[in-house]
Amino acid sequence: MSCIVIGAGGHGRVVLDILRAAGLHVVVGFVDSNAKTHGHRVDGCEVFGDMSCIERLKREHGVKSAVVAIGDNGVRRSFAEAAESAGLTLLNAIHPSANIAENATLGRNVVIAAGALVCAHCQIGDSSILNTGCIVDHESMIGTAVHVCPGARLAGRVTVESGAFVGIGSTVIQSLRIGYESVVGAGAVVTENVEPMTTVVGVPARTIESLATEEEARSWLRPMLAARSATTPVSTP
């Protein structure tokens, strides 16, 4: 199936490499909202224009699907919604060297980079990135638009709520909950639950910033892992 990559930055290059390695789809080119990139080639693929050129790409190049490759969690989620509204099917980009348990479930627009491990019964929400060499151990639940950075390690039964960022090389011990839109700093070792909208760093991790009001913290949003977000079987690319 012919597809485009939305986002021609660093993460876009990674996603293009994954799609080429997987060999399941023909990548027609990139779409990017930065006009400076338009007309240029990124790793051999043309950047056609912004989202307004999708209709033309559907018509002239038979584009039917897309992967949104934008690092910022919130922006990635918004562009995924826009791509679906424009009539594109959201694909998953899974590197052939990633190891994913047969009974894990993946949403849509999920990127799983080289060497990542996703163990038994994990659920991965829409538009999440499991980056190079990360480990998501058994029965962990990853919400919508989460980024688990390269080399991060989640022990069993960890929940990462929507929009959270788990920094490079960090570790989260078993059964903890990382609150929505929180940030785990590079190299942190998380030994307690992290409140929503909170940044933690260090070993053991300590809070350096919290944007959640007490009221928000009392009514934590739960990740949308049921139904739509995590019901696509792994075998469906």
Ligand SMILES: CC(C)(COP(=O)(O)OP(=O)(O)OC[C@H]1O[C@@H](n2cnc3c(N)ncnc32)[C@H](O)[C@@H]1OP(=O)(O)O)[C@@H](O)C(=O)NCCC(=O)NCCS
């Ligand atoms: C956690 C993070 C987001 C904080 O960024 P920030 O809000 O700009 O924070 P600052 O740089 O102002 O640092 C605030 C304090 O936390 C400390 N700190 C920041 N990041 C830290 C980390 N990863 N580990 C330990 N301490 C850290 C700083 O030394 C500083 O301490 P001080 O107040 O005693 O001087 C950032 O440092 C980080 O780790 N980002 C993750 C990057 C990553 O994983 N990239 C991968 C992309 S694929």
